[in-house]
Amino acid sequence: MxxxxxxxxxxxxxxxxxxxxxxxxxxxxxxxxxxxxxxxxxxxxxxxxxxxxxxxxxxxxxxxxxxxxxxxxxxxxxxxxxxxxxxxxxxxxLTDPPARGARLLLWGVPVLALLAGGYAAVRTLRPGAVRTRAVRSGAARTDPARSCAVPTGPAAPGTPDVRGRRRAYRVASVGLVALVASVAIVADRLDPPARPAPADPVAVVLQLAHDLETQDRYDAAAQMYQEALRDRPDDGVRLRLAFALLRAGDGAAAQETARDVLTREPDSPDGLLVLGLAQRNSRSVEAGDTLRRFLAVAPAHPAAAEVRRLLATGPEPAGR
Structure with missing residues (x-):
């Protein structure tokens, strides 16, 4: 031993x-x-x-x-x-998304095979089972009534029958390990670890910018909108950038971005709104005209009531 x-x-x-x-x-x-x-x-x-x-x-x-x-x-x-x-x-x-599809199935099969192989090994090679077969075989040889019976189990652990069982188990174990390795290789080929980036990275960036705005982190949100504009030069993204710049306190950049949109769409309600608010913050004399034009273009806009209130109070106070 x-x-x-x-x-x-x-x-x-x-x-x-x-x-x-x-x-x-x-x-x-x-x-x-x-x-x-x-x-x-x-x-x-x-x-x-x-x-x-x-x-x-x-x-x-x-x-x-x-x-x-x-x-x-x-x-x-x-x-x-x-x-x-x-x-x-x-x-x-995620860099390591959970296994799914064929990869999950191919990894599940060898796990079940290993469990089944381990159970078979315990049942076949445990010393108690070998001793029980040996006792039964010895009893069959010493019992006169069963002296002519053919032994049903090995006489001792070293008999050819036990050695044959162990040899068969070793061969089966090698085959099982080869199966697990083959399945691992096939699974990696079916579902390679190097997954592509998300289908629409711009959508991810825009969602991240929105999340940053909900946290009142407008500077970081504006940076994300600028990153999105590099891949998607869209006026909708430009307007969201203009609003983020306005909330971040960069009125000059907000006006420039809004004017860029208005050169292509002169009656853009959001373009007029952000331009008028930025002009008002900088105490520009053009602010009133821009905001009144906004109300004429979009009288039912959600911000229309607040704009009317601002116009009624007069220009932006000095020092703001």
Missing amino acids: RWRRALVALVLGTLAAAAGVALARFAGDPGRADPVRAVSAGLRCPACQGESVADSRSPVAAAMRQVVADQLAQGRDEAEIRRWFVQRYGADV
Whole structure:
């Protein structure tokens, strides 16, 4: 039985070494000391190709890291933050989305096969089962009434029958390991780890900008809208940028963006609104005319009542 003890010692030593390596990696992982990086490493940057939010230097990734930091400060854990991003941007925002489809099926089959193989090994090779068969065989040989019966089990653990069972089990084990390896290779080919970025990265950026606005972080939101304009030069995005700039206190940039939209669509209600408000904040004499034109173009606009109130109170007071 020395070889069994040596085998057990080898297995235990291997497990201990693996545990030591895992602990060393865990202790040396800089992400553990930086919770923002640890969470960001599991998020994919929508503006980059194959980079995580933790590694990317893009403005989008910087904004996403800030969102992660804000949520950690609010007491949310990593799982809650990941769910928050998935709900808004889809599962592809994760660097390691959960297995699904053929990949999940192909990984489930070998697990079941391993469990079945382990159960068969316990039933076939456990010492109690071997001793029971040996006792039954010995009883059959010593019982006069069964002296002519053919033994139904091996006489001892070292008999050819037991050796044959063990040999068959070893061959089956090798085949099972080969099956698991083959399935892993096939699963990776069917569903490669390098998944593409989300289908519409601009939509992700716009949603992120909206989330930043709800947090009153208008400077960061304006930066996100500018990032979206690089890939989608749309007047709707420009108007959202103009409003973010106005709320961030950059009236000059807000006026410039609104005028850019109005050159293509002179009667744009939102363009006139943001231009008139920016002019009023800068105490321009043109503010009244622009806001009255806005009311003429869109008298039922949701902001019309507030604009009428502003016009009734007169120009923006000095010093604001």
